Amino acid sequence: QVQLVESGGGLVQPGGSLRLSCATSGIDFSIYAMGGYRQAPGKQRELVAGISSGGDTSSGGKTNYADFVEGRFTISRDNAKNTVYLQMNSLKPEDTAVYYCKARNSRNVYWGQGTQVTVSS
Numbered sequence: 001q002v003q004l005v006e007s008g009g010g011l012v013q014p015g016g017s018l019r020l021s022c023a024t025s026g027i028d029f030s031i032y033a034m035g036g037y038r039q040a041p042g043k044q045r046e047l048v049a050g051i052s053s054g055g056d057t058s059s060g061g062k063t064n065y066a067d068f069v070e071g072r073f074t075i076s077r078d079n080a081k082n083t084v085y086l087q088m089n090s091l092k093p094e095d096t097a098v099y100y101c102k103a104r105n106s107r108n109v110y111w112g113q114g115t116q117v118t119v120s121s
Contacts, residue, residue, distance in 0.1 A: 002026035002110050004101050009115030012091055016119070020086040022101030022112055029082040033061075033104050036075055036086045038097035038117075045100070049075035049086060053105070068094075091119045 008020040020036070033052050039045040049069065052061040063075055074087040084101060098114040 002103075004103060004110055004112035006099065006101055006112045006115040009099060009117045011118045011120065013121050014091060014093055014119055016091050017087070017089045018091065018117060020088065020099055020101075020115060020117075022084045022086075024082045024084075024103060024110075027082075027103060027108075027110065029077075029103075030079045031105055034075075034077060034084040035102040035104065036084070037100045037102060038095075039100070039114075040094075040097040043097075048099070049073055051075045051077050051084065088117075091117075093119045095119050 003025045005023045006020060008018055010018065012018055031053050033050060035050040036048040037045050038048050047066055049065045051063045061077060065073065072090045077084045095117060096119050097117060099117050100114045101112045103110045
């Protein structure tokens, strides 16, 4: 059974930081590209950051970010732990959303259940 379990969300003040984790099981994690997405109320789900499968490196992979990230977020992966991370710094109220992770390869796409991030004073 494939599972993607996000954690690390919560309430944070503007300017604060959070580290989201997405732990996977039931897939060969190293061959999946991973993505972090978010969906705010009344808006479509959008890509935040992505990291490629990285071949046979333990934590490598090319990364890409949405323009609104503006250097504040970092996506990384640990293939030994089957986990992808999204470090979010300098958070803004407009970053408030449910954050999801996605695993994708040429055959399959899997989503996690999401974790709420609220940025408010």
